[in-house]
């Protein structure tokens with residue numbers, strides 16, 4: 001697996017070891033408890049209070065500086081345009097990375113930490129899985145084995161959602177997904193009402209696509225981001241985490257007869273492991289190589305994880 005960008009003066013990134021990075025937290029207080037971290041982390045993600053202290057305090061401090069600078073710029077523009085009471089626009093953070101790399105945990109920990117900064121008391125989190133086409137549509141289009149690939153998302157709906165958020169509109173709805181039924185939840189939404197920060201998390205959020213030949217201007221999803229984070233790890237580790245999580249889900253969530261994967265809870269451990277390896281290799285690894293990893297150099301910041309899911313390196317795009 002390749003390394004992050006080389007730490008030479010031509011690299012667009014400054015690269016820090018996790019210990020160097022930890023120093024930048026300064027005197028940021030640790031406001032989460034071990035219990036809260038346990039509640040926020042996903043299945044099979046061992047993130048603990050020490051990891052929050054080492055990695056996420058500095059990150060929340062940096063992000064809060066970006067939020068404050070953007071708010072200041074917004075105010076200066078308001079004065080520049082003599083705009084009276086201009087509608088405030090939320091600061092949007094995109095979080096990208098492979099299936100099973102730990103995006104959800106990072107997103108939830110950051111949501112809690114950022115909400116403790118005075119400049120951003122209201123932080124909301126939306127995941128892109130709600131924008132997947134329903135299974136009925138994916139089946140019809142022969143895309144059930146392409147779930148998570150670019151063509152399995154309603155990108156138009158994502159762009160409409162993000163442009164409404166950026167316009168500062170109240171009560172913007174985002175659709176919801178259930179991992180239990182492995183499908184979008186018909187008619188169920190989360191309502192986002194003018195947060196200070198929106199975290200938008202999903203495997204494909206940094207994706208680009210071919211420019212249209214007909215001159216029609218369509219933005220990329222990432223055009224709406226003020227900051228973006230790519231969670232990275234060597235391929236063989238993500239594979240291992242995916243299979244470990246699948247084996248734990250087999251003993252928990254898959255036991256529920258309503259679970260789409262319920263049949264796998266009845267298989268022998270070896271047979272279940274073979275299924276997990278197939279899902280990884282045929283869907284998620286392909287998607288990682290073809291569509292997710294190529295977006296890594298677009299991120300403002302890369303968190304590179306190693307063994308035990310711990311962040312080992314942080315790469316920050318130079319200004």
Ligand SMILES: Nc1ncnc2c1ncn2[C@@H]1O[C@H](COP(=O)(O)OP(=O)(O)O)[C@@H](O)[C@H]1O
Nearest residue numbers: 042043098099100101102103104105179249253
């Ligand atoms: N089949 C499943 N059943 C229940 N929960 C799942 C299933 N697959 C993934 N999850 C949960 O969904 C969330 C998102 O998982 P994923 O898309 O792999 O991203 P990541 O691991 O990077 O957060 C995680 O909290 C994970 O534990």
Ligand SMILES: CC(C)(COP(=O)(O)O)[C@@H](O)C(=O)NCCC(=O)O
Nearest residue numbers: 099127128129147148202203279283
């Ligand atoms: C739902 C997902 C595509 C992730 O979606 P995201 O929230 O990143 O948009 C992924 O968790 C998934 O279900 N992949 C399909 C293959 C599998 O079952 O692992």
